[in-house]
Amino acid sequence: MGKITKVSPLAPLSFPDLPVIDGVAFATAAAGVKYQGRTDVMLAELAPGTTIAGVFTRSKTRAAPVLDCQSKIGGASNAGAAILVNSGNANAFTGRNGVEAVEAITSAVAQTCGVPQSRVFTSSTGVIGEPLPHDRVTAAIGDLKSKLNPNGIAAAAKAIMTTDTFPKGASAKVEIDGKTVSIAGIAKGSGMIAPDMATMLVYIFTDAKVEQTALQAMVSDHTDKTFNCITVDSDTSTSDSLILAATGASGIDATESKSFSDALQGVMLDLAHQVVRDGEGATKFVEIDVTGAATDADAKIHAMAIANSPLIKTAIAGEDPNWGRVVMAIGKSGAAADRDRLSIRFGDIQVAKDGWRDPGYSEESAAAHMKGENIKIGVDLGLGEGHATVWTCDLTHGYIEINADYRS
């Protein structure tokens, strides 16, 4: 963390009360990987029989721990498992060193926790390109093992933070055949946020019993509507990872449960929104809703062009209802558009319609909407049924401050 910044103005009032998930225990420690005076490693130990699904960045320069996790997803699930995460160093673009660091960490965790190395998942987040001092991580594993606690998820959410200004958690409870299963998840992420297939670091746990292939299908589907629909700065991390672990400790099978799947999507969306609310320098939470596109894919291209436009993001920071820049973003996105069928709303205010400014448009009403903390931009292409919603934040002086000297 280059500097301790004050908490995002868009942060929730407090970290939520997350339910204890049977079959998972957490521990954190201050290993001094890079940061001093704070926790920077977390261990989650998972009961035998836990099924694990995951989605990961598609970056072509993805980090060694990401490649290692990807190779392990889908393996046998009768043994126990463990997740070890460090912050402060991404172990990305570290060549042979990086692979050795992953080997050292996963082997030490396997030995200490008594689980197969093929069931140890590790993630690293922080600076890219510096060798990870993995001995500092492995030195902490004995201590972590001795402190494992089913109530440790809030502390775990803190230990994985980098430029985050608040820890992120979300949960749900689902009734299945009259019994209740729980889902609890944590995430980190604030900058370099434009996930492609997965995102940041996200860990979600449930005591439901779900077959691995079904679990993987759920998480892949929901990622496309949640984490893959947010952007802070259009930059895609080398380390984005989401791991979902179903311990089955409740004995309740949710493999075919639509309500479980819906609840899971809700937890994922909540965490994704919290990442945007902690976007570097953010002062506004922005929802962009595109309808009437030729296809859903086109709608998402338009929505992301709007969400990633620095001119739109700075206009929002300046509370300026500069809808001309929305017209610009649609024009450049590359997806199908017809200028003369285009309509644009800011909040509930129709600002443009059928290719020009709405005759009833009032700049004052639009400006009033821009003063709020939650901004909604609606676009209708007038071409078809394609629809997408994405979320982003504004671009402020805070982003420049944080990123002009993150490493120093």
Added chain:
Amino acid sequence: MGKITKVSPLAPLSFPDLPVIDGVAFATAAAGVKYQGRTDVMLAELAPGTTIAGVFTRSKTRAAPVLDCQSKIGGASNAGAAILVNSGNANAFTGRNGVEAVEAITSAVAQTCGVPQSRVFTSSTGVIGEPLPHDRVTAAIGDLKSKLNPNGIAAAAKAIMTTDTFPKGASAKVEIDGKTVSIAGIAKGSGMIAPDMATMLVYIFTDAKVEQTALQAMVSDHTDKTFNCITVDSDTSTSDSLILAATGASGIDATESKSFSDALQGVMLDLAHQVVRDGEGATKFVEIDVTGAATDADAKIHAMAIANSPLIKTAIAGEDPNWGRVVMAIGKSGAAADRDRLSIRFGDIQVAKDGWRDPGYSEESAAAHMKGENIKIGVDLGLGEGHATVWTCDLTHGYIEINADYRS
């Protein structure tokens, strides 16, 4: 112009001495389209026989004057011609109003200058979505006609500015068969710069005689290596236009001249670089050179991913040799890359090689390079012969200041 900003630190010391081009005369006036107390319209009158070529934005929301110009390029060239440009209002996304404004302006210019309306080209630059008060423009045309002057190109460069902090001009002289022809061009552009097919507003004049199809081929080819290789903020204007007029007044035929074509490319590159040097808030001029890509197209995708990454642009603003962010940008670009063959240079300093930090890398030397005004980032993919060079600037507080309240 939302506010008068101080001149870019990357500006040339002064506006260059541009040669007079036989067959062109210029005039400017303060029509009060939006700005007060400065010139905001310019007229260029072109001699009979002038051939005209142009390239224009591919934005799907392009402005009415752009569509009108596109429909006229390639028409008969025996009559005279004229170019009328206003700043302060882009006449973009203005529906029927926009078409009427173009009709009113081109018809008034045609009448006053005695040229066919099909040979009158108009451009508008400024705010998107506000109706253009075209009566203010047409009211100035008589005055403009009476003030036409072959020496007026420097004043014309000023009249077309919006958020530009300096006027932009460039020229060349070319020997053809022992005789000399001249090229002189002007441009405006500072924000919303990520041209797609063409750029901003650019007007280039030459007294050479060049057949229209050859002229169009030259300008299209060179655009791909000049204006289409710059980006300030990844946002593509609705109004980008480049018009090249060859008056033929020298009597020298340059249709087949390689040296003329090369000189033209030089003028276009010079103007493109000046646009980057006037990038909103810019303090560093950045050249990104990608080699060893699978194809030239892949090299350009990588180079543009680097040039448009807000994390890289802010690191440059902070003088931080944060090459890990270059790794990130290559990973996300979508073009072919192999992490373990990747090499990166900052200036002449090899920072990364074969997928990890160069063993001889010195952070101090790299940091020293970053303190300069001209930053060079070199990337070799190690895959093939593909090559591209693009230019951009850093992302600073100045960009946020200019764009958070441009309209107000």
